[in-house]
Amino acid sequence: GANGRGGHGSSCLHRIMFFCPAVFCRGFRRGNGFGSGCRLPVGSAKGPRCAFFWGNVGDPVSTPELLEIIKYLKDCKPDLVIGLNSNGGLKTALWWSKLGHLLDGPLDYCVFSIDGLEDTNHIYRRNVKWQKVMENAKAFLSTGASAHWDMLVFEHNHHQVEQCKALAKEMKFNWFRSKETDRWDIYPQSQIKPVQTYENVDYTDTTPDC
Numbered sequence: 001g002a003n004g005r006g007g008h009g010s011s012c013l014h015r016i017m018f019f020c021p022a023v024f025c026r027g028f029r030r031g032n033g034f035g036s037g038c039r040l041p042v043g044s045a046k047g048p049r050c051a052f053f054w055g056n057v058g059d060p061v062s063t064p065e066l067l068e069i070i071k072y073l074k075d076c077k078p079d080l081v082i083g084l085n086s087n088g089g090l091k092t093a094l095w096w097s098k099l100g101h102l103l104d105g106p107l108d109y110c111v112f113s114i115d116g117l118e119d120t121n122h123i124y125r126r127n128v129k130w131q132k133v134m135e136n137a138k139a140f141l142s143t144g145a146s147a148h149w150d151m152l153v154f155e156h157n158h159h160q161v162e163q164c165k166a167l168a169k170e171m172k173f174n175w176f177r178s179k180e181t182d183r184w185d186i187y188p189q190s191q192i193k194p195v196q197t198y199e200n201v202d203y204t205d206t207t208p209d210c
Contacts, residue, residue, distance in 0.1 A: 050081035089128035093139035100143030116157035
């Protein structure tokens with residue numbers, strides 16, 4: 001659906017390939033992919049200005065037709081801004097190179113959700129292989145496409161923020177951001193802990209605090 005800013009967002013996902021314990025969506029759709037026969041109203045002047053593939057319940061890269069979808073959108077509207085979020089652990093370096101060549105607009109981008117280094121990224125991004133992420137990110141970056149490194153900070157990786165920032169700069173990521181998650185009072189996980197101690201909030205308590 002529309003995101004309220006002239007764009008369209010889609011998880012574009014029907015298969016969960018990896019597991020992140022604090023993912024905020026409790027369910028996921030089942031199906032056979034986006035479908036090459038799907039047609040979106042993007043070519044008209046009143047069509048969307050941007051399209052985002054977030055992957056709220058997994059990773060949009062698992063959609064078999066993703067490259068075809070993006071090419072179709074660009075063919076319909078060459079100035080359409082396309083954004084993508086991924087953990088970078090799926091597909092091959094060649095696939096990511098093709099994606100980079102498709103995201104050739106000045107505002108197009110791909111966010112790589114990388115939460116640490118080789119010894120920590122897999123703790124939250126479970127089943128994601130570090131070497132595969134690095135290979136794919138390098139292939140994407142080699143095309144000159146815009147890549148952002150987005151890092152969730154936990155107790156187990158907070159000491160690596162500066163190292164990750166330095167690696168992102170070395171690899172020529174356009175942007176680096178580290179941030180703490182605020183999902184701990186709703187999705188407690190024994191293996192994943194916040195940097196700081198959080199107090200559980202009783203949302204059923206309606207007693208005024210003033």
